[in-house]
Amino acid sequence: xxxxxxxxxxxxxxxxxxxxxxxxxxxxxxxxxxxxxxxxxxxxxxxxxxxxxxxxxxxxxxxxxxxxxxxxxxxxxxxxxxxxxxxxxxxxxxxxxxxxxxxxxxxxxxxxxxxxxxxxxxxxxxxxxxxxxxxxxxxxxxxxxxxxxxxxxxxxxxxxxxxxxxxxxxxxxxxxxxxxxxxxxxxxxxxxxxxxxxxxxxxxxxxxxxxxxxxxxxxxxxxxxxxxxxxxxxxxxxxxxxxxxxxxxxxxxxxxxxxxxxxxxxxxxxxxxxxxxxxxxxxxxxxxxxxxxxxxxxxxxxxxxxxxxxxxxxxxxxxxxxxxxxxxxxxxxxxxxxxxxxxxxxxxxxxxxxxxxxxxxxxxxxxxxxxxxxxxxxxxxxxxxxxxxxxxxxxxxxxxxxxxxxxxxxxxxxxxxxxxxxxxxxxxxxxxxxxxxxxxxxxxxxxxxxxxxxxxxxxxxxxxxxxxxxxxxxxxxxxxxxxxxxxxxxxxxxxxxxxxxxxxxxxxxxxxxxxxxxxxxxxxxxxxxxxxxxxxxxxxxxxxxxxxxxxxxxxxxxxxxxxxxxxxxxxxxxxxxxxxxxxxxxxxxxxxxxxxxxxxxxxxxxxxxxxxxxxxxxxxxxxxxxxxxxxxxxxxxxxxxxxxxxxxxxxxxxxxxxxxxxxxxxxxxxxxxxxxxxxxxxxxxxxxxxxxxxxxxxxxxxxxxxxxxxxxxxxxxxxxxxxxxxxxxxxxxxxxxxxxxxxxxxxx
Numbered sequence: 171x172x173x174x175x176x177x178x179x180x181x182x183x184x185x186x187x188x189x190x191x192x193x194x195x196x197x198x199x200x201x202x203x204x205x206x207x208x209x210x211x212x213x214x215x216x217x218x219x220x221x222x223x224x225x226x227x228x229x230x231x232x233x234x235x236x237x238x239x240x241x242x243x244x245x246x247x248x249x250x251x252x253x254x255x256x257x258x259x260x261x262x263x264x265x266x267x268x269x270x271x272x273x274x275x276x277x278x279x280x281x282x283x284x285x286x287x288x289x290x291x292x293x294x295x296x297x298x299x300x301x302x303x304x305x306x307x308x309x310x311x312x313x314x315x316x317x318x319x320x321x322x323x324x325x326x327x328x329x330x331x332x333x334x335x336x337x338x339x340x341x342x343x344x345x346x347x348x349x350x351x352x353x354x355x356x357x358x359x360x361x362x363x364x365x366x367x368x369x370x371x372x373x374x375x376x377x378x379x380x381x382x383x384x385x386x387x388x389x390x391x392x393x394x395x396x397x398x399x400x401x402x403x404x405x406x407x408x409x410x411x412x413x414x415x416x417x418x419x420x421x422x423x424x425x426x427x428x429x430x431x432x433x434x435x436x437x438x439x440x441x442x443x444x445x446x447x448x449x450x451x452x453x454x455x456x457x458x459x460x461x462x463x464x465x466x467x468x469x470x471x472x473x474x475x476x477x478x479x480x481x482x483x484x485x486x487x488x489x490x491x492x493x494x495x496x497x498x499x500x501x502x503x504x505x506x507x508x509x510x511x512x513x514x515x516x517x518x519x520x521x522x523x524x525x526x527x528x529x530x531x532x533x534x535x536x537x538x539x540x541x542x543x544x545x546x547x548x549x550x551x552x553x554x555x556x557x558x559x560x561x562x563x564x565x566x567x568x569x570x571x572x573x574x575x576x577x578x579x580x581x582x583x584x585x586x587x588x589x590x591x592x593x594x595x596x597x598x599x600x601x602x603x604x605x606x607x608x609x610x611x612x613x614x615x616x617x618x619x620x621x622x623x624x625x626x627x628x629x630x631x632x633x634x635x636x637x638x639x640x641x642x643x644x645x646x647x648x649x650x651x652x653x654x655x656x657x658x659x660x661x662x663x664x665x666x667x668x669x670x671x672x673x674x675x676x677x678x679x680x681x682x683x684x685x686x687x688x689x690x691x692x693x694x695x696x697x698x699x700x701x702x703x704x705x706x707x708x709x710x711x712x713x714x715x716x717x718x719x720x721x722x723x724x725x726x727x728x729x730x731x732x733x734x735x736x737x738x739x740x741x742x743x744x745x746x747x748x749x750x751x752x753x754x755x756x757x758x759x760x761x762x763x764x765x766x767x768x769x770x771x772x773x774x775x776x777x778x779x780x781x782x783x784x785x786x787x788x789x790x791x792x793x794x795x796x797x798x799x800x801x802x803x804x805x806x807x808x809x810x811x812x813x814x815x816x817x818x819x820x821x822x823x824x825x826x827x828x829x830x831x832x833x834x835x836x837x838x839x840x841x842x843x844x845x846x847x848x849x850x851x852x853x854x855x856x857x858x859x860x861x862x863x864x865x866x867x868x869x870x871x872x873x874x875x876x877x878x879x880x881x882x883x884x885x886x887x888x889x890x891x892x893x894x895x896x897x898x899x900x901x902x903x904x905x906x907x908x909x910x911x912x913x914x915x916x917x918x
Contacts, residue, residue: 172224175252176231179210187257195222215477216283227283231544232606232658248275278619280322288406288666290478304477325458339448394452396423397459406667433460485542488665494518508567515539520681523598523689525727525787531587534597537564541605551605562636565599565649595644595725600688601651606658621663624676626683627655635750641760642722643737652688689783694746699736701775703796710800712774738764809848824853827884834877849879859886
């Protein structure tokens, strides 16, 4: 076996074996430049070199871990330079890895070649893209001289081709097996089986059949078709198995016949039974499958699509099939093929990050991009600025498309509603990269070169945050981008196996993992609380009046729900905030403002304890819960008017609308002052708005009784159009009713 790495710059004059240079070995396989001394071959796949009389395997570039060779600073595979490891059968390579270590890597390469072949085959069936696939020669089984080298893929192809080309032979055996099976042997039935006399006629309950079967090939055929069934279940190959034998289960075949070498021993025991050419060829193929060192004849060449260019595109198709399934096909075309020419790699509608819901309108879009990169030093992937900002653009385009959908009143029953009309907060859009890696020996799970490990891996500093404002998680411009690694070997095996059930199971797992891991990241950055309206309070108007305070911090996850989620930056994870570009002093400042915001909310809402986003969403029961619905407009009554002079000590506070208290030295006598809900001051000759009154009480000033008002929210008259019922006041320091009417009407 000769190994080459996709995209690695090889010295074409480097000698491999038998004084053959790389350009000599590859000239009848791929296009090799004549004048250049170095060339990087952008192929992945498996083919046969007539010059080298050996198989050539182009490995995907993800097998390069990014570690450097100590001798020449080159990239490494299995700890060696790609240039040095081309002839994997050489004695020098075996001495480098030891015989046992070389055997382990050889087994891995043999399995990987099968899955690469299956990936290309499945891709060909669904896409048939001649610009990516290339037809190349491969070795097939023959009755000639035994070849020096063959791989497990060679054997599987030979098993497949023999089954395909000898269906007449198997049909002949099947006919002989069942010929005369149900014909009754009356002589033996009468002499050996008791009869029951019914209405004078004998009835034989246990008739003896003529079991005329040819069974000399039975055990060999059972082993042969069990191998085909094992390959079908394990690697996804398609075979026609017409004989109705009781086959050995794939698990038993693997445990006993393969791992414990029972297959080789049993085939040796029964070999003497077979003399026909067909039977001996079947025995030869079965033995080669169990004994990987056994060589079968490989003289005849055939053609198949075994090489692929632009494997990056095939990797994208694999991820889209395994992660997105048919969901991407069912999305509106404008979401996937966006108007600015950008094509979204992976996209599906899934559960929102806050609450689990069965309604599409309360779910969200998941947007992903797959990266088939060579690993950098430290087993990392360098994404670069362009892919990151392109991914942000994907999300912005999706948000705008969704906004247009609802603004224009189009059919939207099957699409999420990203903006909450009450709070004007935006639903979170999970945005992620998924890149390929091969598990190494230093992985904590210990699954070195495993094709069965499908867990996601989160690389260090895998988060990016794009925003226009700090501490506005529910803003349309706040986009969190996460990065995950997936086992490349698992991906090729899942896609190549083409098992819908297996793919659906992993799709369900990985979607839950995306949601869970992005939730974990958000839990590290933000503190979440549930706020529920207090009974008797106009909470809808409170949110509208204080929009500038709550913008981007509140979101109602359920349409018509009676609770809101508040998200505020945490201040105890400064290190994580710094890693995504937010300064510690900014976090501290936002923390102080967050506490003030919670205090302001408590006047109209029950503010719950901090909670973390999780798989399930729980709301604590609160008594006397109010409503978030918009209340009918009513006249604002119980308003007290008053004049604030420019000479007053608190004049500047009122002029800048930051007043907290107001003291009236003249107490009105015409009204019940304890019912006052609003205060409408005349400041510097103008009426700019009015305040909500939180508390009214009597006090003293300079030893004289006075009325004191504790004020909260300021409401501008320029925005407020609610009719105001004015209470007739006494003249003096308080503005007269007639004067206030004229001032107010002129303002409106």
